[in-house]
Amino acid sequence: MKPFSYLRPATISEATAAAAKPGAVFHAGGTNLVDLMRQNIEAPATLVDVSRLPATIDDTPDGGLLIGAAARNSVVAAHPSVRTRYPVLSRALLAGASAQIRNMATVGGNVLQRTRCAYFYDAAGSRCNKREAGSGCDAIGGFNRYHAIFGASEHCIATHPSDMCVALAALDATVHLAGRDGERRVALIDFHRLPGDQPQIDTVLRPGELITAIELGPSPAAANSAYRKVRDRSSYAFALLSVAAGLELAGGKIKDIRIALGGVAAKPWRASRAEEILRGEAPTKERFLAAAEAELAAAKTFDGNAFKVELAKRTVAAVLGELTGVNA
Ligand SMILES: Cc1cc2nc3c(=O)[nH]c(=O)nc-3n(C[C@H](O)[C@H](O)[C@H](O)COP(=O)(O)OP(=O)(O)OC[C@H]3O[C@@H](n4cnc5c(N)ncnc54)[C@H](O)[C@@H]3O)c2cc1C
Ligand code: SF4
Secondary structure, eight states, X not given: OOOOEEEOOSSHHHHHHHHTSTTEEEESSOTTHHHHHHTTSOOOSEEEEOTTSOOOEEEOTTSOEEEXXXXXXXXXXXXXXXXXXXXXHHHHHHTSSOHHHHHHOBHXXXXXXXXXXXXXXXXXXXXXXXXXXXXXXXXXXXXXXXXXXXXXXXXXXXXXXXXXXHHHHHTTOEEEEEETTEEEEEEHHHHBOOOTTOTTOOBSOOTTOEEEEEEEOOOHHHHSEEEEEEOSSSSSOOOSEEEEEEEEEETTEEEEEEEEEESSSSSOEEOHXXXXXXXXXXXXXXXXXXXXXXHHTTOOOOTTTTHHHHHHHHHHHHHHHHHHTOOO
C-alpha cells in the first residue's frame, strides 16, 4: 500500500478545503475504501477522515427526516423514526453486510461504495473499464451472474451493490452536498450514473464534494413500505436482486406507489413503468405481475443473469402482496 497522510477535519468547510489537495480522498467507516487501497485500486495521497462530521438524525419542519452522512448504518436502521416512518430503509440496511460492518459503515460511504464486480477487484489479472478506462470488460462473456439487466453499455455491465440506496430511491430521497463552490442537492435517483462510455465515473459528485446528509420527505407510502433481498446465501451476501416498495391505499385503490429494484443496474432502478400501471388501480396479484412484466420488458440479459427477469417479476409481486395483503 502506498504511504498516505491522514487529516481529521472538525467541520464540513475544513473537510472540503482538505479535499482540494491533490490525491485527497474522504474516509468514513473505511469498510470499502480500505479494501480498495489494499487491492491497489485506490492509492490516495491523503485520507480526509469525515467519520466525525454530523451524524445526527433529525425531523425536518415538513415532517421528513434529515440523516447526517456520518450516521452509522446500524444507528440509522435502529432509529425509531426510521423504523416506523421509513421501514423500507431500516429493512434494507439490516439486509446489508454484517452487524460489525454496519457498525462501521456510514450513510455517505454506503452511497459511494463501489461495484462488487469480481473483475473490478482483480487488478492483477482482469480487464476492467471501470478500474482502468479503455482496458476492456471481462464480465461481458465472463462470469456475469450478478450483473446488470438494465442500463448497461458495451463498456460495463456492473451493478451498484448498495441495499440502502434501493430503499432511498423508492423513498425519493435527496442527497445534500457541500463543495468548495457551495452547497447543492441532488435527487438520489439522479446521483448514480449509468456507465455509457465512461464507466469509470460512478456518480455526479464533483471533485472534492462531500455528502453531508440524506433527506427523506414525509409520505404515507413510506410508512407502508418493505424491502426484500434475494441472494445466494441468507446473510453476508450482496443482492442478486432486491425490491424496495412503498404503497398508499385509499378507497380500495392504489393512491401512491413507489418501486425500486436493486442488483439490476449501475444505479438503483426506479420501476416507473410498473408504478404508472398500478397507480389508481385496485391491488390484485394479476395486476402486480402484469406491471412487473411491463417493467421487465426492457431488460437485456447476459449469459449468466437471464434468471433475474423472472426473479424480478415474482419478487415485485411478492413485495406488493406483502404491502397490500393480496396473496401474491
Ligand atoms: C464483507 C462486506 C460485505 C458487505 N455487504 C454489503 C451488503 O450486503 N449490502 C450493502 O449495501 N453493502 C454491503 N457492504 C458494503 C458496505 O455497506 C460499504 O462498504 C459501506 O457502506 C461503506 O461505508 P463506509 O462509511 O465504510 O465508507 P468508506 O469505505 O469510508 O468510503 C467509501 C467511499 O465513499 C467515499 N465517502 C465516504 N463518505 C463520504 C462522504 N460523506 N462524502 C463523499 N464521499 C464519501 C469515500 O471516499 C470512498 O470512496 C459490504 C462490505 C463488506 C466489506
Ligand atoms: S462489468 Fe464493469 S466493473 Fe465489471 S469488469 Fe466490466 S467494466 Fe469492470
